[in-house]
Amino acid sequence: MTSLTQLEYVIAVDQHRHFGKAAKAVHISQPTLSQQIQKLEDELGLIIFDRLQKPIIPTEEGQRFITQARNVIKEHQKLLHIAAKKPTGVSGKFRLGIIPTVASHLLPLFIGNFSKKYPNVDLYIEEMKTDTIIQDLKNDRIDGAILATPLEEPSLKEHPLYYEPFYLYLSENHPLLSKPTLTSQDLDENEMWLLQDGHCFKSQMAHFCSLNVEHDTVFKNIHFQSGSLDALRALVKNNRGYTMIPELMVESLSDAEIRKQVRAFKSPIPTREISFVYRRDHWKLDIIRALEDCVSESLPEAISRKREKSGRVLAPE
Numbered sequence: 001m002t003s004l005t006q007l008e009y010v011i012a013v014d015q016h017r018h019f020g021k022a023a024k025a026v027h028i029s030q031p032t033l034s035q036q037i038q039k040l041e042d043e044l045g046l047i048i049f050d051r052l053q054k055p056i057i058p059t060e061e062g063q064r065f066i067t068q069a070r071n072v073i074k075e076h077q078k079l080l081h082i083a084a085k086k087p088t089g090v091s092g093k094f095r096l097g098i099i100p101t102v103a104s105h106l107l108p109l110f111i112g113n114f115s116k117k118y119p120n121v122d123l124y125i126e127e128m129k130t131d132t133i134i135q136d137l138k139n140d141r142i143d144g145a146i147l148a149t150p151l152e153e154p155s156l157k158e159h160p161l162y163y164e165p166f167y168l169y170l171s172e173n174h175p176l177l178s179k180p181t182l183t184s185q186d187l188d189e190n191e192m193w194l195l196q197d198g199h200c201f202k203s204q205m206a207h208f209c210s211l212n213v214e215h216d217t218v219f220k221n222i223h224f225q226s227g228s229l230d231a232l233r234a235l236v237k238n239n240r241g242y243t244m245i246p247e248l249m250v251e252s253l254s255d256a257e258i259r260k261q262v263r264a265f266k267s268p269i270p271t272r273e274i275s276f277v278y279r280r281d282h283w284k285l286d287i288i289r290a291l292e293d294c295v296s297e298s299l300p301e302a303i304s305r306k307r308e309k310s311g312r313v314l315a316p317e
Contacts, residue, residue: 017055091120097145110298268312
């Protein structure tokens, strides 16, 4: 009879497309993993994986089996979650993905409060790029995520948390600082510092400013790939040029630094929508609601919970 453990092994191989990596992920030896999957295939009378392919891929029948196996494991986890619920309130394990350009300034605002209010929730947080988050949500590797939306993914549900305008952070004494507000026409790609490829923030910046996404840095002979807005800010502050930063980052700056190096955009203001995203069939809704409430409670008053008419929401391409 097929066991839940065997199904978990099959899902691990499908995720990693490699028997050795899958065995490591489920904490058993590779020979044991291979034997268990071979035993399962013999019992079912079908080949789940084409072992001749590199990386290993499921057969057509195997893919149908894996899809159903994920559903079985999901329902089993749901039962365990219901059984483990404590009378004291929200509890359980939750895996949260978050994009780096949100994590550094949002997490410090609500993590302490969440830990205090929900001590029975084990929250595992990982910074990820948008593409990875979407795939991990679909494959149940994570339970929910905080990222820029809309995603236009039918299998995922989006709850907007807040709307965050972009500002321009400029090097000291930059000519554009003489202007009280700016437009995209004021910007020059040769002076813009960008994040590395794969970050939705980069595509949003490039789209708003009509920039060449292959553009690297302000210095022609320097090729810098960063996933950190804080690193870009430091480069601008100590060199030349400018970069775009979100409002939560502006909130963390001193009044003096804002006056000297930050300028707002004219309407329509470039804005990103930040949402809590999860699978439509996900069941840990109590933890999701708790996270959403803690984020909302922690936001500065200047951050809008509603979409402003003056804002131009940029999609995370």
